[in-house]
Amino acid sequence: MTGSAAPVAIAVRGLTKRFGGRTVVDNFDMTVPRGSIYGFLGPNGSGKTTTIRMMCGLLTPDGGGGTCLGFDILTQSLQIRERVGYMTQRFSLYEDLTVRENLDFIARMYRMPRRAEKLDRTLASIGLADRAGQLAGTLSGGWKQRLALAACMIHEPELLLLDEPTAGVDPKARRDFWDEIHRLSDRGVTVLVSTHYMDEAVQCDHIAYIAYGRKLISGQPHRIPAMTGLSMWRVEGPGVTAALEASLRAEPGVSQVARFGAILHVAGTDREALDRVAARYGAQGDQEWTREPPGLEDAFIHLMARIPDNFAEGARP
Known part of the structure; x- marks a missing residue:
């Protein structure tokens, strides 16, 4: 590897799995x-979570291999796991424990020294100090999200895995969450995040589209549309009707017509x-x-x- 790489x-x-x-x-x-912040986009069931877990040594692939944080994903999964924080899609902490008790439990699992000091710093850094004694189950979605992020970061991992982290939270909570992710990235933490929100994709340094277990394309978010070779026209006005949509779909040169409210994207x-x-x-x-x-x-x-659904009825196993 060269010095500039x-x-x-x-x-x-x-x-392969x-x-x-x-x-x-x-x-x-x-x-x-x-x-970097690397985003994985794709529909539900597209293989995003399975792919991320294999890449980080949390799931053994049936084929292929590679390294994560300098360790072999097939033979050194334990070393990788010690350096990874994993935030699942569903809130997975104990709802009948307080915020502090949950974080203390995680700190004990990692055998962290000076736990009380570390907990105080963590609670303050994520704005949960005033809620330390509150039962986790009584937190709102946004506060649960903060607690879950704190739990997977308390051991200061080098790599953070986020599986649909902002599902079900309000726009402000999503914005606050992404501000924190950028701060972690600035500190050198690598972040892998799966999402199906396009407005979150632009927050990433790189993204990959995944569908039915296959990578369709990857690159910097602002470069992806041009990489597809698409041209597009925006259509708006009183003449935008279902009949117009149907007519356009039958035209040569039109491969897709997508409605966004009262606007059509014809591409x-x-x-x-x-x-x-x-x-x-x-x-x-x-x-x-236009x-x-x-x-x-x-x-x-x-x-x-452009890609067949490998779970469709009658698809080849």
Whole structure:
């Protein structure tokens, strides 16, 4: 490795996992720079959680291998686990223990010295000092989220795994959570986060789209739409109707039509054919057509339409 090369937290090749005859992760490759925030986007059941757990030595793959934090994911999983914090999608702490008791339990598991001092610092840093004696089960969703993050960070891991961390919390709590994630990244913590929120994807340094166990594309969020080769027109006005949607879907050059409220995104990979459609419909005067660069959600819809569902009825096991 040259001196200018970025240090790597995770490097895996060919990761494959099967459950019940189904391939749920299929020949997955990934390199994650240290200190980065890496997002995994995909629908529910797409293999995001399974992939992340294999990459970090928490689940043994059926094929492939690699390293995490410099350790082999097949033979050194214990060393990896000691250096990883894992926040599950569902709140998994003890609801009949107080905030402080939950954190103290985790600190005891990691045999941390000077626990009381560490707990005080942790509670203060995440704004839970005034709620230290409150039962965890009585916290709101946003406060539970903070507690869960504190629990998986109390042993100061090098790598943080977040599985759909903001599901079910309000927008302010989501914003506060992501502010904290960026602070951790600035301190050198590598973060892997699975999500299906496009507005969270732009918070990441890198993202990968995963569907049905396969990586469709990966890169920096602002570069992903261009990598798909999509062109797009935004359509709005009184003429935006279900009949217009149906008509556009039948046009050559149109590969997808997505409705966003009273607006349509009409996209395709054949730019010239799409432009002809836009010129013809725009000349009718019932809608306003504006060329617009595609966004992450447009790219995601496009990619999802191109890959078969490996869990569909009759799909090959």
